[in-house]
Amino acid sequence: MILVLILGIILFTFMARVISNTTYKKTSYQKPAEQQAANQTAAPLFLDSVDWNTINGLQVTPVEKTIFKTQLLKLSLEASIINGRPLITPTVPLYEYLNDIDAFYSQARNAKIPLYFAIKIADMKRSGASQAVIEGYRTVLVAKLEKAGLIKK
C-alpha cells in the first residue's frame, strides 16, 4: 500500500512537470504560488478580511455564519488538497479555527492578508509556533504578496 502511494506520488509529480510544458495548461504545477500569481494579469480572486467581515454583516443567524465560515475554510483546504499541497493537516474540527481567524482579522495590519494564509497562521499558532516565528512568516509573506502585486503596499 505504501509502495503504491509512493509510486503514485512520484508519477503524479512527474506527470505534473510534463503537463506544465504542454500548451493545455497555462500555469505550472510546481511554481511557488506567489511567483505564479505574479504572472497573472487578471484581478486576483481570493478571500481576505473584507470578505470575512462581509460575512459578519450578513443577515443570517450566528449559527449560519459559523457554518458558512467553516465551509469557506473547508473549500480553501480542499483546493490545496486536490492540488497535492495540503495547506494544513487539521487535528481539530475546522470551526475551531474561526476564533483565531476572527482575532487575526480584527487587527488592521492583517486586513490585506488572504484567508488562505490566515488559516496557515492560525494553524501555526495552534501548533505552538512562537510569536517570533509567526511574525517572521508574516513579514516574508507580506513582502512576497506585495512584490507579486497581489496586495497593495
Added chain:
Amino acid sequence: MQKTILLIILSCFLVLTGIYTASAAYKFFNGEDWIKIDEKTCPADLKIQMKLLSLKAVEGGSMFSGTPILAQNEQSVNAYIAAMDNFYSNEANRLIPLYFALKIASMEKQGIPAAQVRVYKAAIQKKLAN
C-alpha cells in the same frame, strides 16, 4: 497524447484524494452543499454573495497552492455562479466537488473539446462511484 496525459494526471490525484478521503471519511463540498445555499430563507442577493464567496475560496485555495483553476484572462468568478447553478441542477453532478465543477466550467469556457471535458467528468464520476 494530451488526453492521455490529462487522464493519467487525473487518475493520480484522484487516487491521492481517494486515499485522503478514505482515511478520514471526508466529504468534499459538492453540489449538495451548493444547492443548500439556494434552500436558505434569505434574499436572493445574499445567496449570490455566498456563492461568490464560495467560488473565491476555491479559486484562492487553488491559486495559492500552486494551480489556479481559472485561466489568466478570466477577470471574475461572477460568470461562474450561473455555470455552477446549471451544472448542479443536474442531479447526476451533485456529488462532484465544487473544485472539479469549477474546473469543468473553466475547461468549457476555454474551448477545450467537449469530448475531452466529458472524459474528465466521467473519470471523476467513476472515482466517486467507487
